[in-house]
Amino acid sequence: MTRSVYVTGIDRGDGRQVVDLGVMELLTRQVDRVGVFRPLVHDGPDRLFELLRARYRLSQDPETVYGLDYPEASAVQAEAGTDELVSRLVDRFHRAARDFEVMLVLGTDFAATQLPDELALNARLANEFGASVITVVGGQGQDAASVRSEAVNAYRAYASLGCDVLAVIVNRVASGLRAEIAERLAGRLPVPCSVLPDEPALSAPTVSQITAALDATVLLGDDSGLARDALDFVFGGATLPNVLKALTPGCMVVTPGDRADLVVGALAAHSAGTPPIAGVLLTLDERPGEEVLRLAGRLAPGTPVVAVPGGSFPTAGELFALEGKLNAATPRKAETALGLFERHVDTSALLERISVARSGRVTPMMFEHDLLEQARAQRRRVVLPEGTEERVLRAADVLVRRDVCDLTLLGDADAIRKKAADLGIDLAATQLIDPQTSQLRQGFAERYAALRAHRGVTVELAYDVVSDVNYFGTLMVQEGLADGMVSGSVHSTAATIRPAFEIIKTRPDAAIVSSVFFMCLADKVLVYGDCAVNPDPDAGQLADIAVQSAVTAARFGVEPRIAMLSYSTGTSGSGADVDKVREATERVRASRPDLLIEGPIQYDAAVEPTVAATKLPASQVAGRATVLVFPDLNTGNNTYKAVQRSAGAVAVGPVLQGLRKPVNDLSRGALVQDIVNTVAITAIQAQTAEESA
Template identity: 85%
Template sequence: MTRSVYVTGIDRGDGRQVVELGVMELLTRQVDRVGVFRPLVHDGPDRLFELLRARYRLTQDPATVYGLDYHEASALQAEQGTDELVSRLVDRFHRVAREYEVVLVLGTDFAATQLPDELALNARLANEFGASVIPVVGGRGQTAESVRAEARNAFRAYEALGCDILALTVNRVAPADRESIAERLTARLPVPCYVLPDEPALAAPTVAQITQALHGTVLLGDDSGLARDALDFVFGGATLPNFLTALTPGCMVVTPGDRADLVVGSLAAHSAGTPPIAGVLLTLDERPTDEVLTLAAKLAPGTPVVSVAATSFPTAAELFRLEGKLSATTPRKAETALGLFERHVDTGGLLERLAVARSGRVTPMMFEHELLEQARSDRRRVVLPEGTEERVLRAADVLVRRDVCDLTLLGDPDVIRKKAADLGIDLSSVQLIDPNTSELRQPFAERYAELRAHKGVSVELAYDVVADVNYFGTLMVEEGLADGMVSGSVHSTAATIRPAFEIIKTRRPTDAGGGAAIVSSVFFMCLADKVLVYGDCAVNPDPNAEQLADIAVQSAATAARFGVEPRIAMLSYSTGTSGSGADVDKVREATELVRRSRPDLRIEGPIQYDAAVEPSVAATKLPESEVAGRATVLIFPDLNTGNNTYKAVQRSAGAVAVGPVLQGLRKPVNDLSRGALVGDIVNTVAITAIQAQPAPAPDRPVRPAAENAATPV
């Protein structure tokens, strides 16, 4: 039977979309096919569904998402009664439920709907759908006692109407009251109570939303600038020196269009980062001269300058009525909302109460969700040497909003802040270090000279070397000032990992996780329904048998660390005893070395790729193998084969390739492709943070050699 979750409220203004988005995130971690149903809908676009569809790549036909519009529902209820209305909506809900493992139901919004007793209608629909309920109560502008009373009343109301209440969520409370409200509600109610503080960035409209609402004309600015949140409004009228002191971070400057001094002064302040502003809004339909606009564009490239026809007073009145909305066009707000939800909701406990059976399929999205959740569970600090690179800054923005890990960016802080301001990115919680001027440079030079003394490296030479961002970042990891490093978006692989070979080096037998003979790599290949691990596709050109065995053992450990049960296939152009030659013999010898050193691991080799992953081929070629047809860790005999295969599968099968993930180092350092997208950087940072977490206790029951050799599937 389809499991459904009904998120509903008791009144307008509860910011329920944060909870709906958070619950959708949880559901998509567990199952592949999640449907959405909104019983009643207003005319016009449904911003939240469009966000869900874009973010979670939903293939559901939008026509099936909605039951009735409010006008139809009101007329139907008036003419034929509530029973007929409910019957119609139940029928439409079940059309969706038949197609999906789980359905997220988005309750009515209490916004001028002309429906009597809307709370009771939501409760009845939830019961008729067989859905568990998460009521949401808004707390903005209320005292702590008022919020607690309203939350208790909401629980009693839905409970009295027979609802199965999963949890109660209180949203938009004053941050100072959050803990006391949560403690009191937890003590008084029999279900989990989650309390989320008010988040100004969610309520702030973007510059694009302001422009649209005021029918403005964009004179300057790019998409990044228009996506900035307007956290405050500063109205210009004073002289420039007095006006500059009134500017606040993220503010929207509102000034008559003929005040060129305030326009230029605001943009100059933004360029200097004192403070970064969201943009400039010009009133009175007055526009600066072309010369002023040219200067403005050079002062703060990308920063929006928007012109509106109205005077300052009606413009102000309209601005203060605007509120930011979650939508497909505001992906950064979605990241903020999810970060807020994940910080203040016990997501593990809520998943248990949802009782949604985990799907046997593992989609790329599910794997990526798990990475972020696992990284967040035990926070680590990751250093990003390429702090001035735009993709790295955008990835840092996502990681901060999602609260995944702590970050250090390397580079000139003024340059980093300037670029971040131009992108509308808040780095207030991120550590910025300039290797050239850092007080760590001298002790790092002394440490590097000590490590490389056998190569004749002096402290003076080391002082120059450690100013390189990759060397500096690697030394931060080595000295425990960061837990891991990710680089390579603008540096070569050699420039990224050479410092790690020189400074961090391979794991010793006494290190956690055991020793490693060499540093190698894997890619997580996220196919449509499963995740495979490919190694080594990035580091070792032609490993010998001993090195190949080490790569197999390390890859199995990496796979297990990230939730992939290791079943190792040692790949060759020959399966079993059907072929011979130096290349096949190398793979056969490596397989035997793994069997002798790690009899607990399931391994098969030599084996061809099709026999490793396709059960029908395996049934013919190796019918008694416990790995053939079910392999999850695929070890390639050389870099040429591995690199070409992963790229062929990535492009031909539409797989998402996450990596390369380096393994065998004492502390984690990972390399990015120079073509890495923002999402690739986010995933790699999450992987690095997980690698830096304490390894779980090994679970290595030793199986008899005979069992390891041939056990029927």
């Protein structure tokens, strides 16, 4: 029978979408096939399902997601009774559930539904679906005593109706009351109870949502600017100096369109990062001249300037009535919501109570989820030398919102702030260091000169060298000011890893530094090594690559079964290239008899059971290899790219191995998610390095 989790509440306004999203994240971390069912739905687009479908790549037919719309359900209940309504919904649920391992059920929203005793209906549906319940309680605007009472009553209401209640989650409480509420609820319920603070960024509308709601005209701005959250509104009627004093980070400036001075002044303040604003909204159907708009566009490229025909007062009424919504067009809100959920909910305990057995398949999404979870478990600091690069800033935004690790960005601090402001990214929680002006520079120069004295490096020469962001970042790692470094989105591999070779150096148990790629296929993760560092390793180096790759695989949850690849299998071939692989295999067997290894072996015999049954029927590795070691860089690099492009695999890496402390290189074509994954891997490697030390 399909396992089902029913997320429901007791009233509207509980911000339940945060919990829906968080539970979906947990479920997709465990199993591949997760379905969604919403028993009752309002007319119009379902923003939450569209978000879930886009974010989790759901292939579910939207027709199977919904039971009935509210007017139809109300009519059925009035004419045929509650039993008939429930019967129809149960039938539609089971038709949807038969194709999935787990179902996430999104309960009714208590918003103008015209259904009597909606709580009891949710409880009965959960029971009929065989679903366990997570109930959400909204705490906005309430004191600690009231919230405690509502949470206890919510649990009792669903438990008394026969529901299997997994947890109670209190949401949207005042930040200052969160700890007190959590203390009041501790031990009061027989199930886990989590308390989430209200997060202004989640309820703040984006500039795009404001533009759509007010039917505004976009005069300036790009998609990135329109995606910014409007955290506050500042109404400009005073003189420019007074308006500048009133600006707050993320605010939207609302001013009559004929106040060109306020438009230019607000955008100049944004450009300087003091403070970054969401945008400018012009009223009274007045617009600045073309000269002013051109100047505005140069001052703050991408920052939205939009215009509405109404006056400031009626516009204010509409603005304050708007509330941000999670949907597929607001991915940054989704990251914020997930970060909030993961910070304040004991996800391991909740997952254990849900009792979903982990799928035997490991999808790319499951692998990526696990990376973030492992990195978050023991927080580390990672330094990113390419602080002004847009993809790096966007990745930093995701990592901070998901609370994955602490970050340091290197580069000109003003330039980083300006770029971040243009992208609508908040760097308040991120450390910025300019190597050119940092007080660390002199000490780093002395340290580097001492390390490279045998090469004739003086302190004066080292002072120039360490101003390079990659050298500076590597020295931060070496001196314990950061736990790892990720670079390479705009630097070559040599520029990224040469400082690590000179400063951090290899571990005592590693002969060389090598690399692996995690190749995330549709149903499994394979480890490829070495595809990025060593052009033509000899037998001893190849053996070292195999052992290091097996250790890396095991650290990231891939059971190592090593295939030493060649153009022949077993004893069928001969020649220098095959002999090198054969010797490397024997070296590994001698030094690490605990590892499963086969070689020389061809790729098809390594991964395809039917081929393996013919060529090496007695092998424990053939047909089920997970770590594939290539004989040289030419073969490995071309193979990983061929598999990536032809099979649609997600290639995570290269991940460097063999260094005393973690430094990782990015492809110059790396996407934002690639950078996020690599930073998470680096944080996990730092955890391992500390444990080993």
